[in-house]
Amino acid sequence: MVKMNNSKKRKDEIAMREISMERVNQTRQEILDIIESPILTHEQKVANMAGKADSLMEVLDLPEGLDELLNVPGDVKCICDLAEGHAPVRPRYIIPDYFKFMKEGSKFLQLDPPKDLYEALNSLLIFYKHVPSVTNFPVYVGALDELLEPYINDVDEAQAKKLLKLFMQHIDRTVLDSFSHANIGPRATKAGRLLLEVERELEQAVPNLTMKYEEGVTPDDFALLAVDTALHSAKPSFANHKMFKSELGENYVIASCYNGLLLGGGSYTLCRLILGNIAKRAKNIQDFKENQLPYVMDIMARYMDARIKFEVEESGFFENNFLAKEGFIHRDRFTAMFGMVGMAECVNILLEKEGISGRYGKDDNATQLGVEIMEQIDAFNKQHTNPYCEATGGHFLLHAQVGIAEDQHISPGTRIPIGEEPEELIDHLLQCSKFHKYFPSGTGDIFPIDTTVHKNPEFVLDIVKGAFRKDLRYLSFYSSDSDVIRITGYLVKRSEIEKLKSGQNVLQDTTHLGLGAEINGHILERKVR
Amino acid sequence: MKALVNKIIPFSAVDGPGNRTSVFLQGCNMNCRYCHNPETRKVCIGCGDCIEACPAGALFWMKDGNSRKVGYDPAKCVFCDTCIHICTHDASPRIQEMTPQETFDKVARQIPFIRGVTVSGGECTLYPEFLTEFFQICRDNGLGTLIDSNGTLDFKQYPELLAVTDGVMLDIKAFDETEHKTVTGISNGLVMENCRYLASLGKLYEVRTVVVPGLFDAEETVRKTAAMLRPYQKIQPIRYKIIAFRPMGVRKEYAGYPVPDSNLLESLAGIAREEGIGKVVII
Numbered sequence: 001m002v003k004m005n006n007s008k009k010r011k012d013e014i015a016m017r018e019i020s021m022e023r024v025n026q027t028r029q030e031i032l033d034i035i036e037s038p039i040l041t042h043e044q045k046v047a048n049m050a051g052k053a054d055s056l057m058e059v060l061d062l063p064e065g066l067d068e069l070l071n072v073p074g075d076v077k078c079i080c081d082l083a084e085g086h087a088p089v090r091p092r093y094i095i096p097d098y099f100k101f102m103k104e105g106s107k108f109l110q111l112d113p114p115k116d117l118y119e120a121l122n123s124l125l126i127f128y129k130h131v132p133s134v135t136n137f138p139v140y141v142g143a144l145d146e147l148l149e150p151y152i153n154d155v156d157e158a159q160a161k162k163l164l165k166l167f168m169q170h171i172d173r174t175v176l177d178s179f180s181h182a183n184i185g186p187r188a189t190k191a192g193r194l195l196l197e198v199e200r201e202l203e204q205a206v207p208n209l210t211m212k213y214e215e216g217v218t219p220d221d222f223a224l225l226a227v228d229t230a231l232h233s234a235k236p237s238f239a240n241h242k243m244f245k246s247e248l249g250e251n252y253v254i255a256s257c258y259n260g261l262l263l264g265g266g267s268y269t270l271c272r273l274i275l276g277n278i279a280k281r282a283k284n285i286q287d288f289k290e291n292q293l294p295y296v297m298d299i300m301a302r303y304m305d306a307r308i309k310f311e312v313e314e315s316g317f318f319e320n321n322f323l324a325k326e327g328f329i330h331r332d333r334f335t336a337m338f339g340m341v342g343m344a345e346c347v348n349i350l351l352e353k354e355g356i357s358g359r360y361g362k363d364d365n366a367t368q369l370g371v372e373i374m375e376q377i378d379a380f381n382k383q384h385t386n387p388y389c390e391a392t393g394g395h396f397l398l399h400a401q402v403g404i405a406e407d408q409h410i411s412p413g414t415r416i417p418i419g420e421e422p423e424e425l426i427d428h429l430l431q432c433s434k435f436h437k438y439f440p441s442g443t444g445d446i447f448p449i450d451t452t453v454h455k456n457p458e459f460v461l462d463i464v465k466g467a468f469r470k471d472l473r474y475l476s477f478y479s480s481d482s483d484v485i486r487i488t489g490y491l492v493k494r495s496e497i498e499k500l501k502s503g504q505n506v507l508q509d510t511t512h513l514g515l516g517a518e519i520n521g522h523i524l525e526r527k528v529r
Numbered sequence: 530m531k532a533l534v535n536k537i538i539p540f541s542a543v544d545g546p547g548n549r550t551s552v553f554l555q556g557c558n559m560n561c562r563y564c565h566n567p568e569t570r571k572v573c574i575g576c577g578d579c580i581e582a583c584p585a586g587a588l589f590w591m592k593d594g595n596s597r598k599v600g601y602d603p604a605k606c607v608f609c610d611t612c613i614h615i616c617t618h619d620a621s622p623r624i625q626e627m628t629p630q631e632t633f634d635k636v637a638r639q640i641p642f643i644r645g646v647t648v649s650g651g652e653c654t655l656y657p658e659f660l661t662e663f664f665q666i667c668r669d670n671g672l673g674t675l676i677d678s679n680g681t682l683d684f685k686q687y688p689e690l691l692a693v694t695d696g697v698m699l700d701i702k703a704f705d706e707t708e709h710k711t712v713t714g715i716s717n718g719l720v721m722e723n724c725r726y727l728a729s730l731g732k733l734y735e736v737r738t739v740v741v742p743g744l745f746d747a748e749e750t751v752r753k754t755a756a757m758l759r760p761y762q763k764i765q766p767i768r769y770k771i772i773a774f775r776p777m778g779v780r781k782e783y784a785g786y787p788v789p790d791s792n793l794l795e796s797l798a799g800i801a802r803e804e805g806i807g808k809v810v811i812i
Contacts, residue, residue, distance in 0.1 A: 426539045426639050453542045455810055458644075462548035463540070466642030529540075 017058035027052050039505050039512075043176060047136050047509070057087035060310055063302040065295075070303075074406065078278045079300045080341075081271045081307075082404065083134070088269065088311045090132045090321070092337075095253055096328040097264035098142040101127060102150075108322035117151040117160065121167045128175055131323070133256075135509070137177040140255035141207050145184045145192030152191045164191075165198045172204040178490040178510040179256045181208040186241045188222035196236075200229040203484050205491040205508060210254040210474075214241040215465050223464070227457040227477070234478035234486050237444065240436075240468040247440040248392075257402050257489020258474045259442040262391055265333025267441065268308045271300050272401040275373070276345030276410060285350050285369070289376060297377065301384045304336050304396065312388050335389045337441045338381050338396035341403055343370050344411040344420075361416030367434055370414060374438045392440075400435070400443030402488035405516025412488050413443050421527040429467055436473035444474035446486050448528045451479055480528045487514045487523050531626045532659040535569050535651060537635050543812070544647035545675045545698065545734065550636045554659075555624050557652040559679050560714040561702060563741050563786065565778040569651040570619040573599055579612035579622050588612060588622050601625075619780075629663035636667065645673025645695070654682035657690050664693040675734060679713075680720035684727060696734030697727050698770075704753040708745040724754070728761035737770035740789045740797060747789075751797045755804030768808045769801040 034040065034048045069078040084092055102120065105113040109130065114120040124142065131138035152160055171180070184192045199209060211218070211226045218241075226236050237258065244252050244260050251263040261267055278296050282288035311317060318324045318331045344360040347369050351358045358366040378398060385394040400413025411417045414435040422428045425447070432445050453459050460477055467475055476486050483493050492514030496506050500515050517523050533555035538544075541551040557570045564570065575598050580588045585607045591600035599622040612622050627635075636646055646667050648660060653676060664674040676697045684691060701724065702717070703709040709717035727733040736754055740747045751771065758767050771794055776784040791811075798809040 424539050426642060429642065430638075450542070452812070455812065456542045456547070458547035459540075459542035462644050463642055466548075466640075469641045 015059075019056060019058055024056065027056055039500065039503060041176075041505050041507065044505075044509050044512075051083065051085060054085040054087055054089070057085075059087045059314070060306045062306060063299050065299050066303050069296060069299060074408065076277055076280070078274050078281070078296045079271060079303065080274055080404075081269075081303070082339075082401075084269060084271075084307070087315075088307055089315055090317050091266050091268045091311055091334060092134045092270055093139045093255055093259060093261060093267040094131055094133055094323065094329060095140045095255055095261050095263055095266045096127070096131055096138075096142075096323055098124065098127070098147055098328075100264075100328055102147055106322070106326055106328075108326060114151070117148070117154040117163060120148060120151045121163060125167065125170055125174075128171070132321075133179075135177045135179055137175045137180055139179050139181060139259075140253055140261075141171065141175070141180055141182045143183040143253065144195055145189045148191040148195075149189045152189075152194070157190075157194070161194050161198060164194050165202065168195070168198055168202055168204065168207075172202070172206040173507065175206055176508045178205045178208055178492065178508060180206055181210065181253075181255045181257075183210050183212060183254055184226070184236060185212040185222070186214045186218045188219050193222065193225060196225045196229045199235065200232045203233045203482075203493075205484055205493050205496070205510065208257070208489075208491060209236040210239050210258070211236040212241040212244070212254070213238045213464060213468070215468065217241070220461065223461050224457050227460045227464075230460070230477050231449065231454055231457065231479040232482065234476070234482055234484040234491055237474060237476040237486075238464045238468075240471075240473045242468065243437070243471070243473055244440070254442075254474075257442060258444040258476075259337065259399065260397070260440050262333045262335070264328065264330050265335070265391055266329065267397075268311050268334055268336045268388070269304050270337040270339050270399060270401070271304055271307075272339035272341050272399075273297065273300060273377075274342050274410060275340055276342035276349060279346040279349040279353075282350065282353070284353050288350055289372075293373070293376060294380065297380045301338070301380075301396070304338070305386055308336055308386060308388050331388070333391045335392040335441070336386065336396045337399040338377075339399040339401035340377060340414075341401045341407070341412055342410040343373065343414040343435075344417050345409060346370075346373065359420065361420050361422060361428075361431060367431055371434055374414070374435060378438055397441035398439050399441040400439045402444075402490075403517070403521060405513040405520065408520045413439070415445060418522045418526050425463075425529045429463070429470070429472065433467070433470040433472050437471050439473065442474070442489075444476060444489065445472075446476045446478075446488075446526065448480045448485075448526050449477050450528050451481050454479065485523075487517045488521065490514075530658055530662065531628050532632070532656040532663075533572065533624045534627045534632060535621060535624055537632070539639050540642065541647065544649060544677065545645065545696075547644040548642060549645050549647045549673075549675070550639050550643050552632060552636070552646060552648045552653075552663075554648060554650045554653040554656055555621070556655050557650055557679070558655065558681055558715070559652065559702075561712060561739075562744065562783040563712075563739055563774050563779055564783075565775065567619045567778070567780050568613040568616060568621040573620040573622055573624065574618050575599060576618070578615055578617065582611050582615045584609065584611060629659055629666055632663055633666045633670070636672070637670070640670065640672070643672065645675060647675040647677055647698075649677035652679050652681065654678050657682060657687050661687070661690045661693060664690070668693055680717075680723040681715070682723075683719060684723050691730065691732060694732060696732050696765075697723075698735040698737065699724055699727065699733060701736050701738050701750060701754045703745040704750040705746065708750075712741075712745055721757075725757065725761070728758055728767060729764065731765035733758075733761070733765070733767050735768040735770055737772055739772045739774055740794060741774040742787045742789050742793070744786060747793075747797060748800060752800050752804055755801045755806050759805040762805055762807065766807050768810060769798075769806045770810045770812060771797050771801070772812045 105111045133139045282292045347360040360366040403412040496511045535553040538551040544551040587605035
């Protein structure tokens, strides 16, 4: 009854704007196309249809000027909301406090706290099916090593490994989206070691996996096992634990692609500036810095404010979802991610407009211009405040977004475009070291590694250690001959992409994104190190 | 004091433990048939053949006192290796004369991503004073130091060099002296002496043998070398690297040897382990 009263009240207060029958009919046609698609699974059809239904909503208080930056063709689009929908029904990324769940169980799920390893694994698998996100799958499945370590000696090691293997396989086959992310480290644990061994053997795309690494805290043998696993299954990636905890505190997690967020919180929204297209609007560097970039940033920030306001004040999510009601998430641990892509194209376009030679990733003047732009975005973000981002000082967190399948001539975040990487890895890393520090809610670079490194995993660990001393935040490696590969921030099996190419449907929705990225993003052509 | 530097590889995964910068010095005193970088063997004689052949215009005549020599402009070079392929003297025009400090300056950029340097060649021990000074600078800056050598420098005579050297990676081209002469053109007496001497000091990081079916008895070499090292393993474990011959880069007249199959390499690794080697690496 309470719920009905609430919805009635909202109906009165929110102005739901009219839309044209033409748009309704176009959407109906798109829904029919989804229903008849030969390559989508049932679950993928349901998710896509829900997105289409949501696209008919018009309830947000949108800032003036947004339409011509957002709802325009790809080559002029300056703001992208990454398909979050028109009436956000839940925050984009949700980070449940699984420790609390293990300690207390859940009334809503009718689960007591687990007493042994069997119950712990079973409880987690149940919980995952009730964690929403923009993908409808949990983007965070927990610090699995620490969650499971208290139970790991309940059975002998061989049986523990078998149970973990089945658990990880269950996740891969039911959490059908590789933005789902598990964490491990920084300290070594038996559960962590077994999980790495299992992942090395399974070579699966899901879940994404990050090792929080800190020199002196993470022992070398544990980190080397992680490198070895990465050379087999393209994960884990390595997160600079020291850097993340200095910004977000000990209770941060890595979720989705590589997003630093607070445990028991998450991110309401992620929108991104498409910097290359903003540069196209500018007459020169001065016009870009003084007029175009500030104009677009202001509109995007206010658009994000409107989305957050709806989620917090109107959607009812934080009042009614069991995650919030039972304290697995807290509204005041949420923030939002102010994203950007296409720094490389932006810098190259601006230098060309000025008639100055220099290419992003190759020349120091291009790097310098990139840094100046980042300083400006950072300064803007630090002066913009949102009342619901208390957890991060009232500000959004900057995010180097990894791109989407449709992106053409848009490089992820501040990455050097594929095909233009410096000849030497050292030059590539030093360039990255100028940019990673700006992005507490995530950035990262990816390096395919020559197979000879299998004999010398210390090579990769030395690079990780050096990189983190040089303020790099997040690094991913995979073997050049591996089936599981990192597309941008997520993992896909090459063999699954091939199936999809031949017209068969595939289990995980991210394989569709991977195919698009292979065609548009040339991700198979990265320079092998 | 200067050395002729053929090239510097900033990050190497194959020249010792972890990530290292590899420095290749020019000139060699052996003539291994299977040498895969013969352009590092000798010093340019200034014939100028490569100047005309260079498609990028990166090579030119320059004054050298009253004479002239081949000059090289790295900015124009496209690294097509035409100069190396047409050189009839096993040399390269892209060599730079560098002091230990100048060489270190090229290494410093890689700190803190590397744990050390490895100097290779050619045969780098042709420049023992250079190595001593270069390694001292590297050590002062927290870097490890490894030598990749054919074992023809009498290490006993260079305690200052060994004092700043973490270890030596030593080629055992063949255990039998006659076979060694066939493979390299010279005797291996000093090589074997060095092998035992360095092992006794705990400074022998690794021995390696290139396996070339038909050229010498690899089985005997691996077995006897490993057995010889057995007493020293407790001082400092010594790795054995078994390297498959590959024709890439090898001079035409010697490129026809067969490539060993993985069964042969695995059986050699097994022999090394039987003889007390703890870690065997096949490449």
